[in-house]
Amino acid sequence: MNWLFVAGIAVFFLGLMASIALHELGHLVPAKIFGVRVPQYMVGFGATAWSIRRGETEYGIKWIPLGGYIRMIGMLPPRPGDAPGKLRGTSTGPFQGLIETAREASMEEVRPGDEDRVFYRKKWWQKVIIMSGGPAMNFVLSFILFSILLVGIGAPTLAPIVSPKTNTCVIPASEKRTDCRPTDQQTPAAKAGLKPGDRIVSFDGQKIANWGDATRLIRKHAAGPVALGIVRDGRPMTLSVTLITQDMPSPTDPNKIEKNVGFLGVRPSEVMEKQSLGMVVGYMGELTGRVAGSLLNLPEKMVGVWHAAFSGRERDPEGPVGVVGAGRLGGEIFSSDQLTTQEKFYDLLNLLAGFNLAIGMFNLIPLLPLDGGHIAGGLWEGLKRGFARITRRPEPAYVDIAKVLPLTYTLALVMIVMAGLLVYADLFNPLKLAG
Incomplete structure (x- = not known):
């Protein structure tokens, strides 16, 4: 295999890991500012490759570079009548059992004195800021990369x-x-x-x-x-x-x-x-609209990926591409004989910028387990509390997103299947630079 191809894949994945790290940092910083205890900040999934503890948080890197997370205590509220950190016996029923198990896992790291440091007890707008921080970092990083391209280098004209x-x-x-x-x-x-x-x-x-x-x-x-x-x-x-x-x-x-x-x-x-910063804003606005349209048509697009994977049809250049496919594109860029060094640098930055924009948009989908699901829960809590104040009613309880966990698990399974399909298609019928 061409060593430049391997180098291109490596450079893309380093950029991706940096993007993931910044996404999780976008959650971590406001969480700490608002007093939520965060036991863990990790880039990647699976077994831990390296970690270090600073204060109450363990920072580390895991072996599978397909995402990341921060673990905040008390993501789910207890059932009405349960004291924080003290849950009653698990209710019967398969779905109810899943919900109560998730509540217990959410509360198992709550220590005495942490009652006001759990996520669910924070003000609704603080929850929204914490969960919006990750996608916001992707948008900022995308803007910086597009600015380097369009303002610093220029656009092909x-x-x-x-x-x-x-x-x-x-x-x-x-x-x-x-x-x-x-x-x-x-x-x-x-x-x-x-x-x-x-x-x-x-x-x-x-x-x-x-x-x-x-x-x-x-x-x-x-x-x-x-x-x-x-x-x-x-x-x-x-x-x-x-x-x-x-x-x-x-x-x-x-x-x-x-x-x-x-x-x-x-x-x-x-x-x-070379373009102006205003041009960058306009370009990102246009690209955001196209990405939003693609997300709305994602089920249809995934059908196309299925046909491309198993019947040999040509991949749609406007269709979804996974991390593996994007990495292969990075390898093609680096190993291309048709591109100059500047063009390779330009195309790789453009790939990372577009990938960050897509990650940010995808995470804003208002469904759990995505960030957008938690954002929607925070906004709904804010509406309920605002309505209660206006109508002089008692303050409502915290929004219990645990009630939608059965749907969350279903969507998580769908996302895993979609990710697996993309990996298969990216390996056996990948998108090419020439389209």
Whole structure:
């Protein structure tokens, strides 16, 4: 196996472990600020690889890098009538037995004097902040990584610079070829003497700031001569170009053909153009909308993953990818012969940034055992207490999320099955960089 492929996987998983560590730190810090006792902070699952105790908390790393957790005491409230840390006998019934077992596990580390340090007794808004801290850290990390990419390095942008891949002949849009034939006529650009690297700065006296401006002005112009302003090797020049008309694919829909539009015959160059922080916010907003749409369609997407895993269908590039698949993409990026070192760095950061955004969004789903389920419980408790104050009623009891534990266990089982399916698909029919 290519050592660069292995190195790419390793770098991705180190970035993933850092993301998990920061996610759990987002829970840990507010929990400690609000006085919740946290016996354990762990990155990973399974057997402990390394740990150290600082104060009342054990910090450590486990061998399976597929998540992490902090363990807070008293996540579930006792049954009405039970004193904190003292539970009555377990009730009968399979579901009730699960609930009471979970309550006992939640309370087993509560020591004398910890009554006010249990999670369930904290104010509703403190619970919301503690449970929102993890996804918030993922969003912050995603924003930082996208800022490094878009503001520090730039975004791939089509610029009005003549590409070396520009054809010197006119190829009809109906013909699916790229090579010139001896019978093909020269393009207006070739006849006028345009060269790769020439930057187009004006067209018929109108300034051109980007490739979109150039496309719009050229296609709108009829056949005939026009003044074309360019910069070649730092020197401004004006060329006289005689446009022709040609049927061309639409810039917004390649399957749609625009009839008899102005034709110059140049291809743009892709350059890295630095963006503003506002652009980062807009880009993340657009990407968040796409991720939210994917989460809403997750059951349908998982059906596609099933077919890809067991019937050999092509993987959907917009479909879900697991940690194993993302790691393989990291390996492909590192070992690619088609990418420069800067492009490899860019693509790997982009992969980590997108993965963090997806992790943050997924954890906000308002279902247990995800963070969003605890957030929803805290918000519901806040609404109940606010309503009680307004109507001058007695303060209601803490929201008992233990009552939905049967549903939680069912969803946890579904998530395990989905994770296993993704691992299988990522191993035997993985997504590729080329799509």
